[in-house]
Structures are given as C-alpha cells and as structure tokens.
Amino acid sequence: MIEFQDVTKVFEEDVVLSKVSFRISRGETKIILGASGSGKSTILKLILGLIRPDWGSIFIEGQDITQMEEREIVQVRKKIGMVFQEGALFDSLSVRENVGYRLFEENRLSEEEIEVAVRRLLGFVGLADAIEKMPGELSGGMKRRVGIARALVATPRVILYDEPTAGLDPITKRHIVELMIKLRDLEGVTSVFVTHDLQAACTIATSYAVAEGNGQIRFMQGGDDLCLTNIHFIMLQEGAICFQGRYEEMLASSDPYVRSFMT
Numbered sequence: 001m002i003e004f005q006d007v008t009k010v011f012e013e014d015v016v017l018s019k020v021s022f023r024i025s026r027g028e029t030k031i032i033l034g035a036s037g038s039g040k041s042t043i044l045k046l047i048l049g050l051i052r053p054d055w056g057s058i059f060i061e062g063q064d065i066t067q068m069e070e071r072e073i074v075q076v077r078k079k080i081g082m083v084f085q086e087g088a089l090f091d092s093l094s095v096r097e098n099v100g101y102r103l104f105e106e107n108r109l110s111e112e113e114i115e116v117a118v119r120r121l122l123g124f125v126g127l128a129d130a131i132e133k134m135p136g137e138l139s140g141g142m143k144r145r146v147g148i149a150r151a152l153v154a155t156p157r158v159i160l161y162d163e164p165t166a167g168l169d170p171i172t173k174r175h176i177v178e179l180m181i182k183l184r185d186l187e188g189v190t191s192v193f194v195t196h197d198l199q200a201a202c203t204i205a206t207s208y209a210v211a212e213g214n215g216q217i218r219f220m221q222g223g224d225d226l227c228l229t230n231i232h233f234i235m236l237q238e239g240a241i242c243f244q245g246r247y248e249e250m251l252a253s254s255d256p257y258v259r260s261f262m263t
Contacts, residue, residue: 001026001158001190002047007056009042016042018239019056026157027230029184029191031201033261034236040194044160047192048080049073061157081151085163089135089143089150095122096131099149121149125179141172148179158190159183165200177203178219184230185209186217198262205231205247235261 002024009017017039024030032040045051046058049065057066060076068076089098100118103109109117122128125145135143144164151159161180165173177200183189185208195201210218233250235243237257243250250258 001028001061002192003059004043004046005057005059007046007053007058009039009046009051010054016239017046017053020236020239020241021056022234022241022244024190024192025230026190027184027188029180029193029204029231030234031193031195031204031231032234032236033195033198033201035261036196038236039239040236041162044082044162044192044194047158047160048077048082078154079157081154081156081159083144083147083151083159083161083164085166089138089146091135093135094131095127095133095135095138095146098135098146099153101150102154117153118149121152122146124152124182125149126175139172141168141175144168144172144176145179148176148183152183156189158192161191161193161195163195163197164193165195165197173197173200174203176200177207178209180204181207181219182209182217186211201233202247205233 004020004022007017007020008015022030032043034040046053047060049068052066057064059065063076065073065076090101093101096118097104099121100114103114103117119128119131122131125148127142127145127149130138130142138146165176168176180191180193181204184191193201193204207219207221210220212218232246233243234241235258242255243253243258250262253259
C-alpha cells in the first residue's frame with residue numbers, strides 16, 4: 001500500500017530523515033514512535049505529497065509519487081484521510097459542514113445523500129447528537145472524533161493519524177483508540193499512527209474489535225492472536241530507523257534508545 005525506499009529529507013542543513021525504508025501492506029497498522037524532532041510528522045507529510053524527498057522514492061499503491069505532478073498527487077490524496085492532533089476543524093462551520101466539507105466541495109452527491117453520509121459517520125464516532133454544534137462548543141476529544149469522521153467521509157483506503165491522543169484525559173483517549181481499532185479490524189483501513197503516546201500504541205497493538213450478532217462491538221485483549229499480526233512498529237532516532245518489528249519484539253529489544261523510550 002505504501003513503500004519508502006531510502007528516503008532522505010533535508011531542511012536547510014538539518015537532515016530530518018536519513019535513508020528511511022519501510023513497507024505498509026493493505027490493512028496493516030504502522031505505529032511510528034520517537035522523540036520530538038525525530039522525523040515522525042515529516043513521514044506523514046511525505047505520504048501526502050505535501051513535501052518531496054531530497055533522495056529516495058515513495059510509492060502509494062505501486063505509484064511513485066515523487067515523480068508525479070501536483071495535479072496527479074491531488075488524485076492520490078483523495079485515497080487518504082488525515083486526522084490532526086487538534087482536530088483542525090473549520091471554526092466557522094458546524095459539525096455537519098465540517099464532516100461533509102469534501103463532499104460539498106466535490107458536488108457529486110445531493111444534499112440528502114451528503115446528510116445521510118454525515119449522520120452515518122457521526123454515529124460511527126458516537127457524536128450523532130452533535131451534528132448542529134459549532135467547534136467552539138466541543139471538547140478536545142469530541143473535536144478529534146469529528147476529525148476522524150471527516151477523514152472517513154470519502155471512504156479512504158489509508159488514514160494517517162498525527163498524535164490524535166495528545167493532551168486527552170484517559171477515558172477520552174480510550175475512546176479515540178477504540179475508534180482506531182474498529183476502523184482497523186472491522187473496516188480493514190490501512191493506518192499510520194504517529195505518536196509519543198506509548199500507552200495508546202500498546203493498546204492498539206494488544207487489543208482487537210469483534211462485532212457481535214446484536215450489533216454491539218466488543219474489545220478483546222490479544223497476545224499472539226492472528227488478527228494482531230498486522231500491527232508493526234517503527235522507532236525513529238534522529239531521523240533514522242533504529243527499530244522495526246512487532247510489539248513483542250520491541251519489548252524484547254536490547255537497543256538502549258528503544259529501552260529508554262519504553263521506560
């Protein structure tokens with residue numbers, strides 16, 4: 001689904017990423033950890049084509065986006081949803097208008113069809129009753145959930161999360177993490193999760209969602225369960241990858257930087 005081949009990015013004289021290579025398969029969740037300034041958010045910008053690498057190649061579904069013109073990259077971005085740290089909602093638009101913004105802009109669906117899509121997505125994130133509210137009336141956690149609904153409105157194949165749990169209380173954080181797990185396990189969405197939040201990352205790596213016959217969603221704790229084999233970690237240190245692997249491999253790592261980050 002996504003592949004980086006020896007990607008290097010330099011800002012002025014600062015090497016932000018150095019020869020970074022990894023693959024993300026369809027339906028996989030890649031969790032990217034690392035200290036501030038290690039290059040995590042730069043990876044998301046590169047996937048979106050907002051910036052270009054100085055060396056190396058980036059492939060989205062087999063297409064080298066580093067060779068594309070801007071109009072071609074715009075088409076690739078339509079396959080990708082982005083969830084920002086603060087929700088990044090338009091303050092002057094209602095929740096309905098924020099979630100449906102892309103659909104209104106594309107002008108392909110009727111207002112009735114957009115209304116159905118928006119209400120369905122708000123129901124998915126547990127905010128059906130907030131459809132008429134303005135962003136200023138929402139808590140931080142509610143803004144993040146509206147941001148997830150907006151990211152889903154175009155049925156993206158990939159969702160990028162940039163610190164979506166930062167600054168949230170434990171209960172709200174758990175709601176955001178459970179939404180991410182539902183999208184992974186029940187919708188098959190490919191995800192890239194950039195975070196400092198080791199607790200949230202570990203929950204995503206060890207929990208999975210099951211849809212029961214009555215329509216309820218149950219969250220289970222796994223171990224070596226098959227459904228968790230599609231979760232992999234990357235840890236960045238000063239722009240380079242110092243670890244790639246599964247959760248249990250990260251726990252067992254003897255690398256001093258990995259160990260210090262986990263403690």
